[in-house]
Amino acid sequence: MRVLLALSMIVAGSVAGGFAPQASAQETVDIREWRVPYEQSRPRDPFAVSDSSVWFVGQRAGYLAHLDADSGEFKKVALKDGSGPHNLIVGSDGVVWYAGNRTALIGRYDPQTEEIEEIAMPDPAARDPHTLIFDEGEENIWFTVQGGNFMGRMNIDSRKVDLIPSRTERSRPYGIKLAPDGAVWVSLFGTNKLARIDPETLDLTEIVLPREETRPRRLEVTSDGRVWYVDYAMGRLGVYDPQTEEIEEWPMPQGEGARPYGVAGDSADRIWMVATGVEPNVFVGFDTGAESFFSATEVPSGGGTIRHMHYHEPSGAIWFGTDTNYVGRAVVEPAGGGE
Numbered sequence: 648m649r650v651l652l653a654l655s656m657i658v659a660g661s662v663a664g665g666f667a668p669q670a671s672a673q674e675t676v677d678i679r680e681w682r683v684p685y686e687q688s689r690p691r692d693p694f695a696v697s698d699s700s701v702w703f704v705g706q707r708a709g710y711l712a713h714l715d716a717d718s719g720e721f722k723k724v725a726l727k728d729g730s731g732p733h734n735l736i737v738g739s740d741g742v743v744w745y746a747g748n749r750t751a752l753i754g755r756y757d758p759q760t761e762e763i764e765e766i767a768m769p770d771p772a773a774r775d776p777h778t779l780i781f782d783e784g785e786e787n788i789w790f791t792v793q794g795g796n797f798m799g800r801m802n803i804d805s806r807k808v809d810l811i812p813s814r815t816e817r818s819r820p821y822g823i824k825l826a827p828d829g830a831v832w833v834s835l836f837g838t839n840k841l842a843r844i845d846p847e848t849l850d851l852t853e854i855v856l857p858r859e860e861t862r863p864r865r866l867e868v869t870s871d872g873r874v875w876y877v878d879y880a881m882g883r884l885g886v887y888d889p890q891t892e893e894i895e896e897w898p899m900p901q902g903e904g905a906r907p908y909g910v911a912g913d914s915a916d917r918i919w920m921v922a923t924g925v926e927p928n929v930f931v932g933f934d935t936g937a938e939s940f941f942s943a944t945e946v947p948s949g950g951g952t953i954r955h956m957h958y959h960e961p962s963g964a965i966w967f968g969t970d971t972n973y974v975g976r977a978v979v980e981p982a983g984g985g986e
Contacts, residue, residue, distance in 0.1 A: 674942040680973040691968035692734040692955045698962035704732035746776040791820035822865035834863035865910040877907035911956040921953040948973045
């Protein structure tokens with residue numbers, strides 16, 4: 648496996664822990680934030696179903712919530728005590744699915760009937776469902792189980808759950824994304840590895856990343872099938888090409904202590920990530936064609952920590968939640984995904 652370290656920026660100085668490359672030219676994006684009225688609730692993982700309709704979870708306070716971005720109105724759906732909802736996704740039918748991180752379940756909320764259904768994990772060891780994604784046809788939900796050390800698939804019609812144990816102990820399966828070929832990719836945050844799941848056989852393959860200190864937290868897959876990951880420990884953006892098995896990395900402009908966390912890709916295959924090791928957090932853009940960082944925007948509320956992001960292509964916007972108790976929107980492309 649060939650590993651390349653790219654320096655596609657001008658090195659302009661140094662910071663504690665290493666050099667801090669600075670982009671020669673930096674664009675900014677428009678960021679707007681809405682303060683969540685439920686105090687210190689850790690609003691996170693928003694999912695936009697339109698340019699104004701956004702669902703998110705309150706991890707600390709145990710709720711689902713909806714934001715009407717046009718009116719600024721919030722609506723809260725209380726979950727049972729101790730739920731610790733971690734993530735949600737919304738189907739094309741409007742149904743909200745969420746990860747019950749402290750209750751070992753995947754939940755289903757129907758906004759039309761206001762009914763909640765809970766699907767328990769088939770193994771009590773899978774104690775903390777973490778991040779959910781749909782497959783292409785919304786037939787299945789794929790998910791990670793961080794502390795339990797599993798990945799999983801739930802069939803939406805039958806509610807059958809298949810668990811896939813990680814091959815590495817304490818690997819902490821974390822971010823999860825679907826590739827164009829249907830393969831499921833997972834970042835194993837407790838290790839220096841990525842994992843690939845065959846969607847038909849559920850076979851698991853591990854890819855070892857350079858340096859034992861590497862800790863991939865979130866990831867994105869571009870239209871060419873390359874897998875992009877943020878190295879939270881080393882302050883880098885990396886890419887793994889499954890065709891060539893090559894790995895290439897770029898130091899973050901904010902230096903080794905950047906702690907890149909939330910990640911999303913847009914319709915132009917640009918990668919957007921948030922440097923959470925600096926305050927305020929910085930929303931950073933990387934052009935995968937030019938292979939360079941081109942955009943940096945400070946988060947108005949400070950951000951605290953931005954943990955996960957969702958790109959809504961029709962409006963060209965990326966949505967995020969902050970530990971400073973805001974839901975935010977960064978417009979990275981014109982409406983329609985830049986067309």
